[in-house]
Amino acid sequence: MSFAQAIGDWHALAVLFVAGVVPNQIWRMLGLWFGGGIDEGSELLVWVRAVATAILAGVIAQIVVQPPGALASVPDVLRYGAVGAGLIAFLLARRSIFAGVVTGEVFMLAGKWWLG
Amino acid sequence: MRAVVRLFEPPRNDGGGDGLAHASPAAAFLDVRRRLARYAGAIPHSAKKAPVALPPLDSPQWQSPWRAFVWGLRSITQTILTIVLFVTYLGIGALAHDTHFSLLWALCSTLFVWAGPAQIILITTLGSGATIIQSAIAVTVSAIRLFPMVVSVLPLMRTPTTKRRELIFAAHLTAVTLWVECHRFLPQVPRERRIAFVHGLGCGLVSVCLVANTVGYFLAANLTQTLGAAILLLTPLSFLFSTARNSREVADVVALVLGIVLYPLAAKMNSGLDILVSGVVAGTIAYGVHWWREVRA
Numbered sequence: 136m137s138f139a140q141a142i143g144d145w146h147a148l149a150v151l152f153v154a155g156v157v158p159n160q161i162w163r164m165l166g167l168w169f170g171g172g173i174d175e176g177s178e179l180l181v182w183v184r185a186v187a188t189a190i191l192a193g194v195i196a197q198i199v200v201q202p203p204g205a206l207a208s209v210p211d212v213l214r215y216g217a218v219g220a221g222l223i224a225f226l227l228a229r230r231s232i233f234a235g236v237v238t239g240e241v242f243m244l245a246g247k248w249w250l251g
Numbered sequence: 252m253r254a255v256v257r258l259f260e261p262p263r264n265d266g267g268g269d270g271l272a273h274a275s276p277a278a279a280f281l282d283v284r285r286r287l288a289r290y291a292g293a294i295p296h297s298a299k300k301a302p303v304a305l306p307p308l309d310s311p312q313w314q315s316p317w318r319a320f321v322w323g324l325r326s327i328t329q330t331i332l333t334i335v336l337f338v339t340y341l342g343i344g345a346l347a348h349d350t351h352f353s354l355l356w357a358l359c360s361t362l363f364v365w366a367g368p369a370q371i372i373l374i375t376t377l378g379s380g381a382t383i384i385q386s387a388i389a390v391t392v393s394a395i396r397l398f399p400m401v402v403s404v405l406p407l408m409r410t411p412t413t414k415r416r417e418l419i420f421a422a423h424l425t426a427v428t429l430w431v432e433c434h435r436f437l438p439q440v441p442r443e444r445r446i447a448f449v450h451g452l453g454c455g456l457v458s459v460c461l462v463a464n465t466v467g468y469f470l471a472a473n474l475t476q477t478l479g480a481a482i483l484l485l486t487p488l489s490f491l492f493s494t495a496r497n498s499r500e501v502a503d504v505v506a507l508v509l510g511i512v513l514y515p516l517a518a519k520m521n522s523g524l525d526i527l528v529s530g531v532v533a534g535t536i537a538y539g540v541h542w543w544r545e546v547r548a
Contacts, residue, residue, distance in 0.1 A: 183395050197525075204349020217488075
């Protein structure tokens with residue numbers, strides 16, 4: 136990888152600023168300025184949190200269903216199977232993130248090795 | 252003699268939601284914020300209380316702000332969440348590589364965005380051809396949860412003389428991990444040194460993530476296809492399980508499950524707004540479930 140590749144283009148960095156940095160810092164700075172006056176039981180907050188969770192869930196699904204780069208070389212069955220196996224381990228190990236991640240990874244690698 | 256006896260008395264519990272003793276009414280007030288953040292899903296429901304190796308509150312170690320910064324920096328070795336962060340950002344680095352972003356771009360996103368879910372959403376949506384506006388909307392919605400987090404964590408560091416601008420960097424560093432750790436560490440840090448301590452803790456965590464990004468990026472560039480795939484798979488797995496772990500209420504679980512199930516359906520419509528469509532629909536249904544349970548109760 137060359138130096139220029141590591142830097143990338145300025146356009147992408149500008150996009151990062153507009154679509155990534157600003158949307159995050161707005162909420163942090165609002166929290167800093169208006170810390171005092173929020174309604175704790177706001178129904179809007181519940182809805183917003185549910186939508187935010189569902190968006191993150193959608194992105195998780197997108198990475199598994201339409202995998203980027205090297206992950207695309209893994210057959211569908213193995214990717215879904217890895218998530219399923221990880222989920223079972225996560226639940227059996229009383230919600231252990233570690234158990235879920237390791238089991239999912241082992242499932243995928245073992246399956247890849249077995250399929251050749 | 253009475254003073255000596257008093258030393259051996261157990262600390263009194265001044266009330267408060269979860270049985271914590273409060274140093275002052277102001278500290279007790281924080282519990283309201285605590286509930287708010289818990290409500291917003293910022294506190295994992297089973298945070299373990301591990302003993303923390305910090306000097307006692309009246310130790311001369313705390314006299315210099317720099318010392319406090321270094322203690323904060325060193326505290327990253329005291330938490331398992333550092334490893335979770337490392338693995339997550341390893342995945343983000345690899346994901347950035349395989350969706351054709353530069354290393355500098357990945358590092359800048361960690362440094363200036365500093366919110367894992369937002370970074371994943373940004374990389375994935377931009378990488379799959381969404382417009383800047385579409386990505387910005389998805390990221391904005393995901394970032395709303397930072398608001399209650401900042402609201403609840405900053406009063407822990409504030410003294411009567413603290414100016415708002417002194418808290419800007421601490422607000423920037425606030426994300427789920429720092430949030431959880433602040434509640435664990437800060438009671439053992441003198442109030443006037445807490446901002447310095449949090450700066451140290453935050454800088455330590457950001458550094459770990461920058462290293463993880465770089466390692467992940469180069470691993471994705473140089474590993475065999477299978478191992479590269481294994482590193483990319485870390486991202487969905489770690490986010491799925493950490494979100495599932497933080498889901499306290501039925502509405503959270505419904506939002507998570509429906510969000511995953513509805514995405515492939517929304518993707519079939521090929522509107523370019525897939526993530527937003529499935530997110531808003533699944534989230535609204537989850538809210539409906541919450542509302543229905545409230546009404547029935």
